[in-house]
Amino acid sequence: MADALVNPVVPGDMCELSVDALVSDGRGLGRFRGVAVFVDGALPGQTVRARIAAVRKRLAEAELVEVVAPSPDERAAPCPHAGRCGGCPWQALDYGRQLVWKERIVRDALERVAKVPEPPLLPILPSPLAWGYRNKMEFAFGLSEDGERAIGLRERGSRRIVEVTGCLLQTPLTMRVLAAARVLMNGPFRDVEGRFLVVREPRAGGCFVELIAAPGVEAAVGERFAAALREAAEGVTGVALSVRAAAGDVAYGERTLYADGQLEERIGHIRLRLGHNAFFQVNTPAAELLYAEAERFAALDTFDGPVLWDVYGGVGSIGLYMARHAGRVVGIEAMPGAVRCARANARALGVEGYRVEQGDARSVLGRLAKVGPKPDVVVVDPPRAGLDATVVRQLTDAIPARLVCVSCNPATLARDVARLAPAYRLAAARPVDLFPQTPHVETAALLERV
The missing domain is CATH 3.40.50.150 (Vaccinia Virus protein VP39)
Structure with missing residues (x-):
């Protein structure tokens, strides 16, 4: 057992370890030289090679380098963006086992x-529903791997954007809306500095899209964007344009410049009207x-x-x-x-x-x-x-x-x-x-x- 005051692991070490458990943030947990090591992207039952990235007093954090032996609970990840997008880190784990670990x-x-x-x-x-269950997704603006303007989801462990085209947590309509918005924001609306694109598709019906932009955009842009998006993606029933000056990955507009359409949801025996930026499961x-x-x-x-x-x-x-x-x-x-x-x-x-x-x-x-x-x-x-x-x-x-x-x-x-x-x-x-x-x-x- 490692001395509690001296961690024998140092950043840069390569280690091979068995992953015994999952922790609440989704990382795999194993031991190396008597020290608990948290490995991003590892699954229980795997044997992995990992590189130590950071060391604390009694633990270490590591990056997955190679799966030496797979887990018996492992499956092929069905998403085309698996391994790059940071949204679904457990999709390679059998759903029944996901429930056990949760x-x-x-x-x-x-x-x-x-x-x-x-x-x-x-x-x-x-x-x-194990797939296609989300009624809301917050897509971010940023740079792709090639340094081009992109809209999608964050790459795992990076600020870069993965331009997702087939997210399996979304409905086909949401993905069509994202594709249409991507064309518009790189075409007639390329001068608008986008921060987030929030697509909400409640089970009660409809599809509401909020474009959150940096300050400096005018309300008239919202009306033009709404018309263009409705023409490009059939099924959009509401559009809003908001601005956000604060930094950080919070997809919440500080001020709404333009909004049309209604957003409602049905849960059990009640039907609710939602604001376009309201919290809902x-x-x-x-x-x-x-x-x-x-x-x-x-x-x-x-x-x-x-x-x-x-x-x-x-x-x-x-x-x-x-x-x-x-x-x-x-x-x-x-x-x-x-x-x-x-x-x-x-x-x-x-x-x-x-x-x-x-x-x-x-x-x-x-x-x-x-x-x-x-x-x-x-x-x-x-x-x-x-x-x-x-x-x-x-x-x-x-x-x-x-x-x-x-x-x-x-x-x-x-x-x-x-x-x-x-x-x-x-x-x-x-x-x-x-x-x-x-x-x-x-x-x-x-x-x-x-």
């Missing part, structure tokens, strides 16, 4: 981080499984006229989905556009006793603590970073009988479970696979007041 990742996080010795983990629910059929599980955990029908708080409520999707069993629902959402959609959705669905408080979770929870009503159940669907420490304290002060946590990050979910103890205990958790072919996994967790 369930194990959630279990490990609850054991190690939340310190729950035997997590009450229910079997993972697979996605109804990218896999609608699997999201229905997730929402049904969250509703079952909430068990609102066991209360008399229950009060439900829907924290980080977005356009109201979870709160309105559960409203049929609630006496009152209070949504909490910071984004003004999402708040407007949530209110409009409640009116359209005829949901009474529903209101939305606009503001960040900490400030709104602080107000609700003073004016009420006290919740019987709280459902939270926070960003990937999880719950703010102040929000955790505010939730425990509100003393709901049940907390239902919906999380896309097993590590931060486990951290939040630990923070909520000892006031709340983990009663059940259900992983749901919303992201086949990738290491990401969604989890619904039920915490009960002790």
Whole structure:
């Protein structure tokens, strides 16, 4: 075993190792000279040669050089862009084994981080669709391998763009829209500095396209681009032009210059209007499984006229989905556009006793603590970073009988479970696979007041 204070591995070392496991970011895990080595692109059961890229105190990170022996769970990657595009790192792993590893990742996080010795983990629910499931994709602008302007997805481990033509997570319509936009942005709209092209194709129908550009573009460009795109790609029902000045890989326009068309989605028994830049789960059929599980955990029908708080409520999707069993629902959402959609959705669905408080979770929870009503159940669907420490304290002060946590990050979910103890205990958790072919996994967790 390597000395805990001296790592015998140095950058540039070549190593051959057996991959024993997968970790939450999708990398394979093996050992070399007694040190844990994380290998990008490796699968469990493989023997690989890898080059050490970085060394930490007790671990190392490596780049895959060669698969010496394949895994028994390995299959030929069906995507034509496999090996270059960074979008589907697990597509060479049998889907059944993907589910096994995702369930194990959630279990490990609850054991190690939340310190729950035997997590009450229910079997993972697979996605109804393993391919073609995405209702939204964010394509980036950048440079191709040849240094030319390109629109596509990031190359694995690089800023370069892979000009995808046959992404298997998308529908054929989305790929036709991307191809048409690629021609337009390299032709009549080549003077527009694009940042992202967001294509949304909800199961309820339609196809909404948002072009996010750098500042300096005029609103009239949006109208011309919409007309040209509709002519080039049949099936486009809405187009928006937004601008973004901030750097970074966030496909979110800071200001909308032009928009036409409507965007709606159907999930279970409700239909929702979405803003063109609103958050919504990218896999609608699997999201229905997730929402049904969250509703079952909430068990609102066991209360008399229950009060439900829907924290980080977005356009109201979870709160309105559960409203049929609630006496009152209070949504909490910071984004003004999402708040407007949530209110409009409640009116359209005829949901009474529903209101939305606009503001960040900490400030709104602080107000609700003073004016009420006290919740019987709280459902939270926070960003990937999880719950703010102040929000955790505010939730425990509100003393709901049940907390239902919906999380896309097993590590931060486990951290939040630990923070909520000892006031709340983990009663059940259900992983749901919303992201086949990738290491990401969604989890619904039920915490009960002790």
